[in-house]
Amino acid sequence: MKRVDWNVLDDAARMAVLQRPVQAVSDALREGVQAIFAEVAMRGDAALRDYTQQFDGVALQDFEVGAAEFSAAFAQVSPTVQAAIAEAAGRIETFHRAGMASVYAVDTAPGLRCERIQRPIPRVGLYVPAGSAPLPSTALMLSIPARLAGCKDIVLCTPPRKDGSADPAVLLAAQQAPGVRVFKLGGAQAIAAMALGTPVVPACDKLFGPGNAWVDEAKRQAAQRPGGLAIDMPAGPSEVLVIADAGANPAFVAADLLSQAEHGPDSQVLLLTDSVDMLDAVATQVDAQLAQLPRADIAAQSLSRSRLVLVKDIAQAIKISNRYAPEHLILSVREPRVWLDMICNAGSVFLGDYTPEALGDYCSGSNHVLPTGGAARAWSGLSVGSFQKAISVQDASRTGLANAGPCAVTLAYAEGLQAHARAVEVRLEQAA
Numbered sequence: 001m002k003r004v005d006w007n008v009l010d011d012a013a014r015m016a017v018l019q020r021p022v023q024a025v026s027d028a029l030r031e032g033v034q035a036i037f038a039e040v041a042m043r044g045d046a047a048l049r050d051y052t053q054q055f056d057g058v059a060l061q062d063f064e065v066g067a068a069e070f071s072a073a074f075a076q077v078s079p080t081v082q083a084a085i086a087e088a089a090g091r092i093e094t095f096h097r098a099g100m101a102s103v104y105a106v107d108t109a110p111g112l113r114c115e116r117i118q119r120p121i122p123r124v125g126l127y128v129p130a131g132s133a134p135l136p137s138t139a140l141m142l143s144i145p146a147r148l149a150g151c152k153d154i155v156l157c158t159p160p161r162k163d164g165s166a167d168p169a170v171l172l173a174a175q176q177a178p179g180v181r182v183f184k185l186g187g188a189q190a191i192a193a194m195a196l197g198t199p200v201v202p203a204c205d206k207l208f209g210p211g212n213a214w215v216d217e218a219k220r221q222a223a224q225r226p227g228g229l230a231i232d233m234p235a236g237p238s239e240v241l242v243i244a245d246a247g248a249n250p251a252f253v254a255a256d257l258l259s260q261a262e263h264g265p266d267s268q269v270l271l272l273t274d275s276v277d278m279l280d281a282v283a284t285q286v287d288a289q290l291a292q293l294p295r296a297d298i299a300a301q302s303l304s305r306s307r308l309v310l311v312k313d314i315a316q317a318i319k320i321s322n323r324y325a326p327e328h329l330i331l332s333v334r335e336p337r338v339w340l341d342m343i344c345n346a347g348s349v350f351l352g353d354y355t356p357e358a359l360g361d362y363c364s365g366s367n368h369v370l371p372t373g374g375a376a377r378a379w380s381g382l383s384v385g386s387f388q389k390a391i392s393v394q395d396a397s398r399t400g401l402a403n404a405g406p407c408a409v410t411l412a413y414a415e416g417l418q419a420h421a422r423a424v425e426v427r428l429e430q431a432a
Contacts, residue, residue, distance in 0.1 A: 001257075001271075001286060001303050003279060005310045006320065018324045020373060021237065021266045021305050033217045036188045037196070044198040051189040058164045063200055065166050065182040070175065073168035081169060088363035089140055089176050095365030096145045100384045111400030115393040120150035121230075123202060124387055125194035127209030128158040128170055130186065139173035141367050141382065142208050147177040149387035154179070155194060155204055159186025187211075191218035195229055206230040208382065210369060232386060236373040237266040240357055241326035243317045244282070246275035248332040249353055253278075254285035256330055257306070258299055259358050265301035270324070271308045272317040279308050318342045325376040328357045347376045398431050 004017055039047040045063070053059050074082070105115040126142040128135055139156065146154050154177045158170050166184050174180050183201055185193055191211075195218075197203025206229065207219055219231045240260040244253050257269040273279050286303065290296050311317045314333055321329055325345035333339065336351040343349060347370030350357050361368045371379035396404065405424045412421035 001269075001283065001306045001308050003283070003308045003310070006272075006316070007310075007312055017307055017309060018270075018320070020239070020268055029213060029217055033188045033214060033221055036218070037192045037221060040189060040192040040198065041196050045200045048185060048189055048193055048198065048201070051187070052160065052185065055187050055189070056160050056162075058160050058162055060160060060164055060184060063183045063185055065171060065184065069165060070171055070182075073171040076168040077172055082172060084363070085136060085140065085169070085173055088137070089144060089173070091363055091365035092140055092144045092367070093148065093176075096148055096367070096384050100148065101388070101390070109400060109403040111397040111402075112404050113395045113400075115395070117391050117393060118385075118388045119391055120152065120388050121205050122151070123153035123155065123204045124151050125191075125204030125207045126154065126156040126174075126180075127190060127194075127207065127211055127215060128156060128174070129209070129211045129215065130159040130161075130167060130170075134158075134167035134170050136167070136169040136173035137362050137368065138209060139170050140176060141369050143174055143177035143180060145367070145382060145384045146208075146387045148384045151177075151387055153202065153204075154181070155202060156180055156182045157185040157190035157194060157201075158182065159190075160184035188214040188218035191215055191222055195222035195225065204229070206232070206387075208232040208369070208386070210235050232369065232382060233371050233379045234373060234375040237268065238263040238328075239268045239270075239326055239372055240328040240330060241270045241272065241321050241324060242330040242332055243314060243321060244271060244273045244275070244278055244332040245314060245334060246273075246278055247334050248273075248278060250278060250281035250285045251289075252353055252356070253282045253332055254289050256332075256357055257282070257286060257303075258289055258293065259356070260328065261299040261302035261306065262293060262295040263298075263302070265298055267302040269302065269306045270326070272311050272320060273309070274311050274313050274317065276310060279310055283308060314339065315342070321346070325374045327370045327372045327376065328360070330355070330357055345377045347371050347379075347381050401427055402431065 049060060101118055103117050105113055107113050124146050128139045156174050158166055160166060166182060171182060174182050191207060193201040194204045194207055207222060216235050222229050223231045238260055240256060242253055242256055257271060260267050260269050271282055290299055293299055318339055322345045327347040329346040330350040331339060332353055348360055348366060350360060360366050367382040369382040405428050408424045409421045
């Protein structure tokens, strides 16, 4: 990891320090995803079978996971892992249930009531990647809030293994949403199937979940198609920013940096500290711990584009963090809660020495599907509300119309919209 002193850099150099790895979408990738959408639109399930053979190396006749495969999953997952899935699910549900939006109604004038009600998105599509490792934790993070939201139809796609089966731990996690339909489909073709619909895979109203560059581009293209399909948020490589003071444990800090670096070669990790000794100690720990990791090659590629940054003080570090808007922010400082009010841009914040980001990845209860690439300036992580939409309702009596109507008429004429004004006036005239 490159070491830099923030306060000797000019503005251009500071921008370079906070520059994420270039995620330009190549013409070949964009065109490849367009071709997949075109094939799925034209050939449906036959195209999905061809792409599954091409990209996953397995020939499947039936994509949907049946009752027998769901039942077999229990026998294939150790009791320890089953217990951990259940434990994590309980915390995730507790957290998300507490944050569910409340409906409300208020009289804004005598005889005029306005309400806000919640309705679930009817059919949602969840994508759980496999890549170099299956992610049952992502299945939990998606399926539990979808169930709490009351979504009627939940469709989940996850890539098949070489033997044609779905990962059994993912299946167990997916069943946190009773009645979920799981399809053994991966990559851009899974996104296309859930966006367009085929004779086998139902079309969805909104798509959720992380993935590689192909999945990310497929979600982007799906959202741009006519018909109003929505996606959860801008997605990209995982990232963490750690702010550490002189009292932090360098072994802890290094472990947090590496836990994100091992996600992939395009992940980014940053350390901001006001202590030269801490910067040196973390650098030493990163080298020592990296050598022990099975995914050291992947983490090393990420670390080559990451930074150890010396700052003036913790207040400056937080200002820099707000500028960067990290997916994950770890405050490895004394009295971390004192600084919390200063933080305005972050997907998720982890306070103190004993709150590793990995806890949030699995079982603290908060959601690990978070905005990346600076999107935390305006986007939030997944919640039950992500799977719902709010509808406003108005109810006016004659008295309510008499009280609020003249205001509407005045504003309508001010905007030059006479028909709007008359829609109110004809009622006022009749009521007079």
